[in-house]
Amino acid sequence: MSVPEVYSIAQTPVTCHAFNANRSQVALSLNDNKAYIYVNQGEGWAVTETLAEHDKAITSIDWAPASNRIVTASQDRNAYVWSQSPDPLTGALVWKPTLVLLRINRAATFVRWSPNEDKFAVASGARAIAICSFDPENNWWVAKQLKKPIRSTVLSVDWHPNNVLLAAGSADMKARVFSAYIKDVDKRPTPTVWGEKLPFNTICGEYASPAGGWVHAVGFSPSGDVLAFASHDSSINIVYPGGPTIYNIRISTLPYVTLTWTTEGSIVAAGHDCQPMVFSGSEAGWALVGTLDDTTSGGTKFTAKTGTVGRLNSTAFNTFRNADTRGHAGGGDVVGDTELLTVHQNTITSVRPYEVGRDGAVKRVSTSGVDGKLVIWDVAAVSVGGVAGRLGAMRI
């Protein structure tokens, strides 16, 4: 079982991350108004460039692998597309921003390039998603907005592989599938399970979790025929649009805020529980398989007295529990250990594919967290025991 690669990037939260095509560089937002480009220097990552154009915190970054362009979205209601061009004085390649006319009056919350990299979608707090395409005459990006029937902030989007359909998760507790067909950019899409005729803003599906909750993350399966979404009711839903058949898996821990498909039958989800969890299944049914964060093999970190993982094993929790059961605060056995048993020490903000094998299956995923860490995990290293141990520990 391989050990995850752990890099401590910063003392501040890493809001989002995006690797370049060959994974030698990564663009990060450290919860401020700049995007930082880190280069892998063998034994760690160092900042080589800072993309400073936004006025407020950057909420999301995406790096188009083929065209090597970065798009950043920010709370200042703007997005910029960055591309490398030679500096007129020194001749060195520098990142230059291009303006995007988003026409939104609230923060931009999430951004993703389309698979063909000729469009991108910007989710926003203005109850709208801006679908942006390039206008060569004016040398800027123009947006067309998906508005109806979104009732609240859009928190995440994901593109279908056909470059036309877009899934969106929103704070109005719905996950939706839209058509983001732009006449000048897209060819007529072939019919999919989501629909046949797809003019702009067609709603191909609208789904909610039984117990409600903001939809934090959405994702199409590699084929695009299945949709998964994670919502704030601590559950993950997998939608097969034919029936529609919806599998709702309720978990016993805190909600997930991000997910990614690794194969047509498996998903990695992560969030407030601080560890990436693996789900697998097919149209016949889905289930939680295990965690990528094998807390039991940590050896030195694992001790018998602390059986729970995740947020339930904080010093604060133990202090209050001791105060409750033994009537005194701060027992001798909980001195000074604020470390969680998981690799990430706080909420995981984003999980993304890192290495894709020849068969199209994702072999490794990367996560970034509020603890300032960037971690690369082998998705084959699923620890089933970790889950059993944790569930066992729930029944003290």
Place this chain on the structure above:
Amino acid sequence: MSFRKIDVDAYDEDVLHESELYEPDPRDSAQVLSDTKQQQAAVRNSLNKGDITGALNIALDSPPYGLGVEEAKNLALQTVVSVLNSTKATDIPNVLRSLAQNEQDTLMKYIYKGMGMPGWGDVSGSVLLGWHEKLTEVAGTGCIVRVMTDRRIV
């Protein structure tokens, strides 16, 4: 500072209403009330036979939620509380483990509702806290999160 009391939502035509946040109950309010009354009778029957799990299963089935069913909601809370109060502390973990996930989530809703109205009817804080502790051990913190997000308030 009267401007703080202005209902700004009244001037927003796109405002999201409470009733749009969940699927409404297909039953009308009279139907809900009569169903809840039947459940109460069935629960009493099961309790008399000493069948706690069966009683809880009935009490947690299709709970009244939404607007305009206050009477049914109160009745349902009474029914659930009567089951909780008549269970021995040692039986609680086994009863909880036999519940479906749906029922565990609904039970947690009633526990929180009961804790919000101490001294109402037969609600006893210490009994509820005992159940809450055991239920959290079985169903995890996710169960509590679902009570907070679910707008189908019992």
